[in-house]
Amino acid sequence: MKWFVLALTVLVAMFASFATAQSNGPLRIEITEGVIEPLPFAVPDFVPNGAPANEYAANLSRVIAADLSGTGLFREVPVSAHITRITDFSAPIKFTDWKAINAQALITGAVSVSGGNAKVQFRVWDVFSGAELGNGLQFAGPVDGWRRMAHKVADEVYSRITGEDPYFDSRVVFVSESGPKDKRRKRLAIMDYDGANLQYLTDSSAIVLAPRFSPTGDRVLYTSYESGFPRIYVLDIGKVTRRVLESTDGIMSFAPRFAPDGKTVVFSLSQGGNTDIYTMNVSTGSRSRLTSSPSIETAPSYSPDGSQIVFESDRSGTQQLYVMSAAGGEARRISFGKGRYGTPVWSPRGDLIAFTKQASNRFHIGVMRVDGSEERLLTASFLDEGPTWSPNGRVIMFSRETQGANGRSSLYSVDISGRNLRPVRTPDGGSGPSWSPLQR
Amino acid sequence: MTGFRITALAAVVVLVAACTSPLNDGNAVDLNGTGAGALGSVSDPTSIAYFQEAIGDRILFTVDQSTLSDEARAVLDAQAVWLMQNPEYSAVIEGHADEQGTTDYNLALGARRANAVREYLVLRGVAGNRLKVVSYGKERPVEVCSEESCYARNRRAVTVLSGALTG
Structure with a gap:
């Protein structure tokens, strides 16, 4: 390498x-x-x-x-x-x-x-x-x-x-995908927001999932199967070094995101068939448990001020969105529409939460206010998933998988008004995008 | 309006360049979890091939569920007997989901499915330290169509044996 x-x-x-x-x-x-x-x-x-x-x-x-x-x-x-x-x-x-x-x-x-x-x-x-x-x-x-x-x-x-903050001088890290559905090869790639200057960050020897930028854009969290089990790694983009964050035997860890302080990681930990949300200090590795329930709790995302976490849970019987304090404790449900809600992401402005919604065999990317009001669906397709916010909170990038045996996943962007749906140019397929902060 | 005056010096930005080493054949190898050549012969009742073919290495689930059907329990009963008769093997139980669902949720769902199998096998007498679980979520479909006929076969837990490679 x-x-x-x-x-x-x-x-x-x-x-x-x-x-x-x-x-x-x-x-x-x-x-x-x-x-x-x-x-x-x-x-x-x-x-x-x-x-x-x-x-x-x-x-x-x-x-x-x-x-x-x-x-x-x-x-x-x-x-x-x-x-x-x-x-x-x-x-x-x-x-x-x-x-x-x-x-x-x-x-x-x-x-x-x-x-x-x-x-x-x-x-x-x-x-x-x-x-x-x-x-x-x-x-x-x-x-x-x-x-x-x-x-x-x-x-x-x-x-x-x-009069808005800008977003063009930014980058996107994502999973580059090639090959058919049952033999898909995945590797991490980073590029300018418009698809230029693409570089690969890993090879495709192990499945990699859902890379996430640090608040300063210098590091990337992701999930890799290189040990045979899904585990969270942190990659230093400048030094091109990486290390595993959680490697306890019998534990699977995935869905990581940085806290706004860049020192704490929130993620899902699966043990004995049960998936809950934990945080970890990146330098010390010390772990705290934020949820304790037999249901699935995953896809956590911090508010920009670091005080709250939005996540998904099926504690009600189906996947819905909840908000809790960053220290854990009681959570309040914010999604109440028909269907299943997942992958919530707090906007950088703090005013909206983007999500994936599954209803009537269709997938949507949508936004709602932090209290769950004013839900708006921005897209509809066979499988839209995994929104990420532009640095100014005006545009959402996500992945769209097409239907059928030749199904392919690629990146799209859409304005939060629901207008201007556009494919993002990548050499192969793409999924799991994460949009960087504005570069300095 | 003559000339420019430098008023700010912005931060240094570091870009990372490509990995130029040749890529291997990818991470989509070996959907059944076992390497070719180590399976042994189906006629050998202690072989992995026998376990896969005669006992049955996988069970299926209904949509968004991890409960074991009667049919699944019958397969797992046979797996448990076989594993106790062949103590030199250990196993990793893989939990999988179909493509209808988000990546994170399907990972958690696959973990539930794999663990349901593990708990059942332990209940039937297999030592827990021989059984690990891993979830692949929707990452490793065996069928590629976007219809229930394919989804039904992708919502699975597969008991993948290791050890006793000479059979």
Whole structure:
């Protein structure tokens, strides 16, 4: 097994002279009101400063356009419709040319490359008022990381126009799946949120399940059968080292997630046929038991403040969702609709819980408020499962398995409004995604 | 508006690159849990092959249940007698679920099923220290269609023998 490590430093620079004026004019998407008509934008090729930058000039603008269009909130006015080209990043913008093609937002940029490093500058313009939205910014770093710089630009644009926290500069760890249903090979993979830069983290010699990022994105918890029994491992992504967390004979452990403190892991432990929820201190290995009942308790997930845990239990006779204190104790049921509810995941904003629902032989991804009210189903298919939240709590990624002997599992994303259902590009099948926090 | 001023230095990010070693044939080997060549002959009543064919190495469950049917108990009665007659073997009891259900829940359900078998065998006299349990949830179907005919065969507990490899 051979690994290499790439360090990428991102420098953020701001224009000095634009301290205040931020436009709050027409160039604004209020996501909460429900956007039907996407906002048209144009992102002409960035201006290359010197020949080494040529190959990145168009690629940067393509990644930015894909990020924004991928939200469903923006619609690109294609480059083929542009009347003018931007050839000088500092020259005044001819807004009439962009108004004429009905672009409401214009993103201009420049890129220079030297000695393996790239520098990317950009500005966002409100075409109809002719004003700049926010300040010009500059990112610098190794040219290998050019996609991250493009995501950073798109994150800025998204935030300035929607007022929301961004999510493009993030990664996803998941189970890459290949082969037929009865001979499926599974291995952990990590990629950018848009499917680029995929790398494998394990080989497929043992079944691996449900990887989960740490709160800082530097470690991944997962379940592996490499001992012959399902056990929880923690993988350090930077050092590429891993170790087993729980290896007591006669015990199976699975469904791990980090607490927001990054020091505690909550998970399911199965012994004597009974599955309950435990926590463990990652460094000391000391374990506490949070539930004690003959029913199945599994799929625990912390609230973002670490004070509560949502989980699933069949104590009522079918799988339902419950919330308890992070110290254990009495739990209150929050799901009451028809069907079975599983895999609850607390949103990073703390306001919603995403879940898998099984009813009338269909599977759904849905969200509900923390008290169980306002349940909304976002998807429906033969088998949808395992939601994970984007860093800003606006988008949910999950896996969808198709029906039948040739059934295949792949990753999808959907907006919490239920709109914009899209496949996530992966080379093979995928399941069990976990979305990282925003990278820094 | 001339020039840029650096105002912040963001964190260092570390990316991990690919495992470039050749991958082996995968983790989907050997659905019956026993390696070929160690099964022995069906005509040898002390062999794994005999246990699988003549005794029956698996029992089936109804949807979302881990209770043992009369038919299952009859198979397990025979397993228990055989295991007591062949004390050199130990066994891992695998619990499996069909694909209708979430991964975590099916792991817990498979654990229930495997444990139901283990407890029954112990009740029938097999020493508990010879019997381990493992749940595969919905990870290891033997049938691949998405119909009840396949699901019924996937909701199973399989008693997988080890030891006494020479038969």
